[in-house]
Amino acid sequence: MPSLYEWYRNDEVVSDESTHFIENVNRLDSGEYNCTATNEFYDNTNSSGHDVAYLDVQYPPSVKDGQIVCKEGDAITLTCEVDANPAPSSYTWTKDERELSSESSYNIPAVDRSDSGDYICTATNVYMTAQKRVIVVRLKLTSSVSMILYLVMIWTGSNT
Structure with missing residues (x-):
């Protein structure tokens, strides 16, 4: 056998x-x-x-881009979800080339207009550095702001 x-x-x-x-x-x-x-x-x-x-x-980090839609006053957390082995040894969150945090997540306790824009999470392990772009977009408006924008658009449209 x-x-x-x-x-x-x-x-x-x-x-x-x-x-x-x-x-x-x-x-x-x-x-x-x-x-x-x-x-x-x-x-x-x-x-x-x-x-x-x-x-x-073992392999280098890979990250996905993301988008968060929120309204002014919302609390949001940007999380850098990374697939890597070994796990990243460092993280850096930046906005407009300014460093915000060295953690895997970044909290914004109350979003305002100045928080809109591109946030970049950089994750690094022994093999490579990878970046994730999160776009924070404020699209949800309160009803009073929506009404004002609507009236302005009608007024502008009637002058053409």
Whole structure:
């Protein structure tokens, strides 16, 4: 009887070869790997003492741009959500090239007109620096402001 092999990643069979080869390793290949072998003299498939190898695939930060719509007076939190391994060692929030925070999130307790604009979150790990752009847009207006804008538009339109 020839030897039979099974390679597992996170308790799921990934190969039945004596050697498991991963071509073009990516972040989804991370996990615990172990192999079982069976032949006519030995069967270790039911053994609990398997040697386990852990594959830790590392990669630079990747971030997504975002947009927040709010109204004046709202409290908002800008969060820099980063996919990276290892995790970022530093964060920097900036607006108009001015540094605001070195945390992964930035709070604005009460939004006002001066808070509109582009906020940049920079996340850095040992491999690379990546940036996320969050645009804070104030579109929701109170009813009195909406009415004033509406009247101004009618008045301007009637003079043309």
